[in-house]
Amino acid sequence: MRPFRFTNAKDASSAVQGLTSNPNARFLAGGTNLLDLMKEDVERPDELIDITRLPLTQIKAITSGPNQGGLSIGGLGRNADAANHPLVRQNYPLLTQAILAGASGQIRNMATNGGNLLQRTRCPYFYEVSMPCNKREPDGQSARSGCGALEGINRMHAIFGWSDKCVAVYPSDMAIALAALEATVRVRKADGQERSIAFADFHRLPGDTPEKDTNLNHGELITAIELPKNRFADHSYYLKVRDRSSYAFALVSVAAALEVKENRIVQARIAMGGVAHKPWRALKAEQLLVGKEATEANFRQAAEAEMADARPLAHNKFKVELGNRSIVRALQMAFNGGKA
Known part of the structure; x- marks a missing residue:
């Protein structure tokens, strides 16, 4: 060091x-x-x-503003406290499940909510400084620029949204649930003012600048994460598929949330992890489900429509079928209130 x-x-x-x-x-x-x-x-x-x-740890109900009736989670609160807070467990169980699926108990006791969103890829080519990586050494700035994973061992890498500059995936579980719940990130700017960033706009796809993980400006501080009020608590589920059941990053994960009335889907929210440089909203699948009955056949149709746009690499073609099955399984579990 x-x-x-x-x-x-x-x-x-x-x-x-x-x-x-x-x-x-x-x-x-x-x-x-x-x-x-x-x-x-x-x-x-x-x-x-x-x-x-800094006193940015509080979890509290939002009583005014665009997210009135929702929940504010302090940026410096610990992951363990967020997962186990009564208001989170009662109103946003999807977030509790996602946090508990990530890391170990010891890490959750240390890791902060804001820091969780800012964690960087676990791509081995990024961590190994002798290997080429545009995320670590931006294109053209070093002899070690390039993407070692593009033609290397890319089993764990992206199938959506990647570019020839970077095929790494984003590692957080918590953020996948926040994407599905359409959270907002509150940040303090250099001039002392605050701004809000919709979660869909917080993280970036790699494009030509994979070294930029988020749309935060240097100097900005995450003060809180705000969750809007919703009707997903009874029908949500976080599914994480990994190589081992203990501490491991996702091959594919799915955060699924449904609002159901008389067996018909009123709203659907689906986000995926382990498949892209940022939390991947399954918008095609969501749109196909609205107004449909909550049946396995409709879940399969939605999953296939979403995964049709996947662009697998040499070693991760299995993620396409795994993604299909994972979306269906997560939707089934969500509809059944988390019960198999």
């Missing part, structure tokens, strides 16, 4: 100002991803700004 300066932020304003003034500084919260990247020499900040003492 390279030397760095350590700074304690006294408040949100000083934290944002400190990061804004130094383009090579990083916020330090739980540190469950950043410190690993520093040890591997992937991330090389010369300053860490500790924000763990």
Whole structure:
């Protein structure tokens, strides 16, 4: 690990100002991803700004504004606290399931909600600094630019939205549920003002700039994640398919949420993990389900329509069929209230 300066932020304003003034500084919260990247020499900040003492941990009902009736989750709250909060468990069980499917209990006790959204890909070509990677060394800036995974071992990589610059996938489970729940991310800007980012716009596809994971500007601080009020609590499910049932990243995951009336689907929300550079909203599947009966045949039709646009790589063609089956299974479980 390279030397760095350590700074304690006294408040949100000083934290944002400190990061804004130094383009090579990083916020330090739980540190469950950043410190690993520093040890591997992937991330090389010369300053860490500790924000763990900022009072941005509260989980509370939203009483005004566009998300009135919804829930606000503090950006510096711990994943474990968010998963186990009564308001989350009661009104957003999909989020609880997704958080508990990710990482280990020890990591969930350390990792923050905002930090979870900012974790970087676990692509082995990104972590191995001797290999080419446009995410680590942007195209044309280094002899190690390129995408080693594109023609390499790409079993774990993307089947949607990838470019010839990057085929890595986004690792968070929590974010897949937030995508399905159409969350909003609240951030504090360098000028002290706040702005809201719709979750669909928070993360980016790789395009020509895979080094940019999100649409946050340098210096911006995630203060809260807001969830709108919905009617999905009784019919939602998070399915994670992985190589082993213990701590592992998803091959494919599906967050499914349905509003059902008299066996007919009023609304459907589906997001997928392990398949793209960002949480992947299955919009075609959602649109096909609205107004249909909640039957296995309709679930299969929706899944096939979504997966028809998949572009698998040499070693991950299995993800297409796995995605099909996972969408159907997640929808069945969601319709049955999480029961097999």
